[in-house]
Amino acid sequence: MRLISIFFSLILFSACQHKAVKPELIEEPQPLATDVLLSGIKQCKKNPSCLEQLNQYFNDLAHQAKIETELAEDIPPEAQETQNPATSDGDIKTTQPPLTTTPPAIDMNEPLLSNIRVQAAMNEWLTWKRPKLIEAWQNYQYLRNKIWAPFQHKNIPESFLLAIITQESGGRVHSMSSAGASGLFQFMPATAKRFGVLGTIGDYDARYHPETAAKGAAKYIEEQRGFYGNDYAKILAAYNAGENRFKRLNKKHGNKSIWDSQFFYDLPGETQDYISIVLSAMLIFENPEAYNVTLDTYDGTTTLIRAKTATSLSELAVCFGQHNNKLGWYRILRNLNSTIKAKRVIQQNAVVVIPNELKSIYTNNCNDSDLMILAKTIHDADFPEQPKFTWYKIKQGDSLSTISHKFKCSSRKEIARLNAIKGPRYLINAGKKLKIPQC
DSSP, X not given: OHHHHHHHHHHHHHHTOTTOOOOSSOOXXXXXXXXXXXXXXXXHTTOHHHHHHHHHHHHHHHHHHHHHHHHHHHSOHHHHHHSSOBOTTSOBOOOOOOOOOOOOOOOTTSTXXXXXXXXXXXXXXXXXXXXXXXXXXXXXXXXXXXXXXXXXXXTOOHHHHHHHHHHHTTTOTTOBOTTSOBTTTTBOHHHHHHTTOOSEETTEEGGGOHHHHHHHHHHHHHHHHHHHTTOHHHHHHHHHHOHHHHHHHHHHTTTOOTTSHHHHTTSOHHHHHHHHHHHHHHHHHHSGGGGTOOOOOOOOOEEEEEOSSSBOHHHHHHHHTTTTOTTOSHHHHHHHTTTSOTTOOBOTTOEEEEEGGGHHHHHHHSSXXXXXXXXXXXXXXXXXXXXXXXXXXXXXXXXXHHXXXXXXXXXXXXXXXXXXXXXXXXXXXXTXXXXXXXX
């Protein structure tokens, strides 16, 4: 105890000197015995400089205790139990706590995200519609170099483009609605014509051609932005309900916010849902990690090959299997070769577009093999050649029964079905022509 008192006195004496030298390295303060501290305090009562140094000593101790407490709280209980355990041979084994990644923060005060309708639509994307979101993202990666440029040129957000095609077509080039809207952007014929999406390209009209359709869609959005600025809710309302119809509604409601109850519920029910669905998808594509959505990176580059033998897109899809793609390659092959019908036979030496990563697979695997023989067999079964027909002029006294016997390979009912002749009497008139299947 006497040695400790002497040591503490030396510390106090050093602290009270006017020309104290600050050491280069400051060691962690070590707690002193209570009686030693009390003795030191008594000695410092009449010396302000000494008291100041003593206060700093207590502050350093408190700061060190706080650091140790925070470090202990950061280590999970299971890690604390196993931290630095000694092994049987005396070595020290260090166990690091698992690293965690903190997702980006979500601003719930963001106007769109605070909208209950957008929240409800987002719930769909993050639950049962998540597969559609992921598939559309994947499809887009291989179409991006075909469709992004006109939107980028007009400063239209990529997240907005992605959200539109995700809802409209799921990124499927050959999508068609029951109302006749077609392609990635689901253009109706009249709208497509107005924005230059015209003509036939290969086996399909231009609405199915990604580059042409994208140029038309970018022009459409740019036009609507001229009316509504960057109010994407109104642009979407015009896109879905029709620009002229929405223009009248917007005028009727004095150009108010579309979320105004009277305005919003004056929109068609489908348009109400459409606005919320697309805007919520846009939010997700802007910040996927914040919503616990993983959008994988794909090599979207493509290459051209020449068919070594007559083939088809479905046969190539069988050959490529699920190489680096759990969903398989059929949809992407169709998107990249948008002008070719699925059933078409691609002749030898014809050019086919495929993802660049599949080129070696094609060269090495897509030759004559049992797998490729199977691929051709099932393609031909799924897309058989259209049956050939001949025409027969009905003679006096003919009946469907006698005609079917004459041609042998057709039944009375088959001929009736092909020529829209109703039973049970199957009446026919001499001089008319019938379509008869050839054997």
